[in-house]
Amino acid sequence: MRGSGGLTFALCTTRDANGQMRSPKLTQPKLSQFAIPTTPSTAFVKACSAVLDASGHRLALFDPKTRARAVILHPSFFETSPPALVRAAALNTLCTAIEALSSPSCDAVSEAMLRQAVRLTAHYLPQVESDTTARVQTAIAAVLCGRGTDNGGGGLASALGHAIGHRCGVDNGTVNAIVLPHTMRFNAAHVGSTTARIVEALHVHGGAPTSSSPTDTQAIASLNAILDTLPAPRRLRDIGVARTDFSSISSEVMSDWFVSRSPRRVADPEEVTDLLEAAW
Numbered sequence: 001m002r003g004s005g006g007l008t009f010a011l012c013t014t015r016d017a018n019g020q021m022r023s024p025k026l027t028q029p030k031l032s033q034f035a036i037p038t039t040p041s042t043a044f045v046k047a048c049s050a051v052l053d054a055s056g057h058r059l060a061l062f063d064p065k066t067r068a069r070a071v072i073l074h075p076s077f078f079e080t081s082p083p084a085l086v087r088a089a090a091l092n093t094l095c096t097a098i099e100a101l102s103s104p105s106c107d108a109v110s111e112a113m114l115r116q117a118v119r120l121t122a123h124y125l126p127q128v129e130s131d132t133t134a135r136v137q138t139a140i141a142a143v144l145c146g147r148g149t150d151n152g153g154g155g156l157a158s159a160l161g162h163a164i165g166h167r168c169g170v171d172n173g174t175v176n177a178i179v180l181p182h183t184m185r186f187n188a189a190h191v192g193s194t195t196a197r198i199v200e201a202l203h204v205h206g207g208a209p210t211s212s213s214p215t216d217t218q219a220i221a222s223l224n225a226i227l228d229t230l231p232a233p234r235r236l237r238d239i240g241v242a243r244t245d246f247s248s249i250s251s252e253v254m255s256d257w258f259v260s261r262s263p264r265r266v267a268d269p270e271e272v273t274d275l276l277e278a279a280w
Contacts, residue, residue, distance in 0.1 A: 045146035083129035092173030105152030113148030118201035154258035
């Protein structure tokens with residue numbers, strides 16, 4: 001990290017002695033970046049990055065100077081990516097946007113972008129493996145999601161994706177799709193009316209609001225209705241997570257910046273372990 005004048009460990013997100021998450025804002029000039037994505041990833045519009053240390057632990061960095069100056073979306077580039085990779089990236093967009101919609105920091109502008117990101121991804125996700133138009137539309141959704149999560153976004157599901165993905169060699173989208181229904185239940189009592197906007201955004205896939213069940217139940221059911229149509233794992237055991245991994249995963253989650261953005265405060269690693277057990 002020469003451009004920021006220090007070692008990565010001194011510049012990354014950490015938890016201080018009082019348990020508060022600290023993420024230094026890196027302000028030194030960087031080379032301009034121009035993104036030409038080949039998958040619908042939210043990362044190419046973000047002002048942050050991450051590296052893995054020698055032990056595989058994720059080190060997050062907040063660096064606005066690395067945000068892309070321009071993003072060029074062209075169908076020809078999206079045709080080059082393997083179908084499974086595109087599906088995983090689109091899954092990550094869907095899960096990230098849904099999680100962000102329940103964030104207490106989600107303002108009106110962010111909500112508008114995130115709702116459209118959910119609508120587009122929910123509609124086109126079943127087609128991304130073989131349809132170039134679907135790939136481009138989910139890439140547009142990824143841009144909206146990436147920008148919509150600047151103020152309110154990320155949470156417990158994202159933290160679990162970071163902690164589990166590198167251990168099992170599995171992409172964040174697959175992990176997020178497994179754990180998100182469980183983190184939504186974990187947060188249900190603390191998100192108030194925000195789940196209604198998730199249900200409305202998922203209406204394209206049979207998620208129309210009804211009066212017969214709570215909105216959090218409807219939101220989870222609507223999400224599961226989409227996930228059930230995809231050739232993707234649905235349990236942690238299916239991606240190689242063992243119960244003996246729970247303790248180390250829970251500890252790593254507690255040091256992830258995104259866990260601090262959960263609508264319901266994650267009090268201790270034991271709560272994460274309980275959630276892992278439910279998803280296993």
